[in-house]
Amino acid sequence: MKYNKIKNIDKEISLLGFGCWALSKHGWKDVNQEEAIKTLEKSIELGINFFDTAPIYGFGKSEEILGEVTRGIRKDIVIASKFGLRWNEWGHVTHDISRDSILFEIEATLERLKTDYIDLYQVHHLDNKTSLETVFKTLNQLKEQGVIKGVGVSNFKLEELKQASNLCDISSIQNQYNMLQTKDEKDILPFCQNNDIGYISYSTLAQGLLSEKVKKGYKFAKMDIRKFNDLFHDRETFDRIEGLKSPDKPLIESAFEYVMKQESLRSILVSTTKVKNLEENIKLIKRLSNQ
Ligand SMILES: NC(=O)c1ccc[n+]([C@@H]2O[C@H](COP(=O)([O-])OP(=O)(O)OC[C@H]3O[C@@H](n4cnc5c(N)ncnc54)[C@H](OP(=O)(O)O)[C@@H]3O)[C@@H](O)[C@H]2O)c1
Secondary structure, eight states: OOEEOOTTOSSOEESEEEEOGGGGOTTOTTOOHHHHHHHHHHHHHTTOOEEEOOTTTTTTHHHHHHHHHTTTOGGGOEEEEEEOEEEOTTOOEEEOOOHHHHHHHHHHHHHHHTOSOEEEEEEOSOOSSSOHHHHHHHHHHHHHTTSEEEEEEESOOHHHHHHHHHHSOEEEEEEEOBTTBOGGGTTHHHHHHHTTOEEEEESTTGGGGGGTOSOTTOOOOTTOGGGGOHHHHOTTHHHHHHHHOBTTBOHHHHHHHHHHTOTTEEEEEEOOOOHHHHHHHHHHHHHHTTO
8 A cells, every 4th residue: 555644643644545525424325324334444444544534424433433443552543634614413514614613623532533543634624704823723733733733624715725724733634536527626625735734635536426336316315415416416426436437447546547637636435345346445455546
């Protein structure tokens, strides 16, 4: 497995990162949780050391599972978590990145992950009310205290990333990037390359569309998160996918190859809940990166 350096983080991170959202089952109704946990365990055995989670994934469940599985090997792995999405007892979600909320969230995250530091702490989404000065002042303080090692952002546009970079030494940005969703190529990716900001792609397989797992007319379970993804409703998506297929390789290989062309790419986040798929992904990534 190839490993890459991200600023402020001691350990290099695996090029293939493990996306922990579906572990919680929340939003991914067809997931077999037992098998998902086995897949996480297998990923560690096969050399993945970078795990991306968030409090909102299963309202704490994803962090709890990751904490349980990685108990005892904390120093060997790199954990990325996030803050900014809060929920109430009825599951109603709101955005909050105020100082008080960050300080509340980091404590809860550390407890669920059974650790005393987070390698990469990421703003999940902005909240349209807290100033970036407040957010990054708080994060810089947590960094000075050693509670977090690196600061990351997610779902940021170029102007927001530029402002953030003036307030804090930003280690990475985690954004949606795949063969069908390429808007970051215009400005974010070049900015990352010129400013030593590590790029982490999420939805690299467009939530399954680029794995050929999801065929036209696929019926999602009630409340499945993919029902809210426009790509699944756009009539043109499946025609676009047909156009992306290559006669000499599987679509998933083209999907990995596509994001790997970016120089600032440090890790490709993929979520899988099946050992067979994990093994296939690792084999492909190893071959494509010659490692
Ligand atoms: N920062 C953010 O706002 C944000 C947003 C979304 C996601 N993320 C992060 O990115 C991670 C992954 O992104 P994503 O959840 O959008 O989805 P994704 O990784 O693009 O796609 C996941 C889907 O691909 C399938 N899959 C994976 N490998 C496969 C293979 N070899 N063959 C067939 N199917 C395969 C999985 O099915 P199986 O489980 O059946 O293998 C699953 O349905 C998340 O877990 C999360 O950590 C972050």
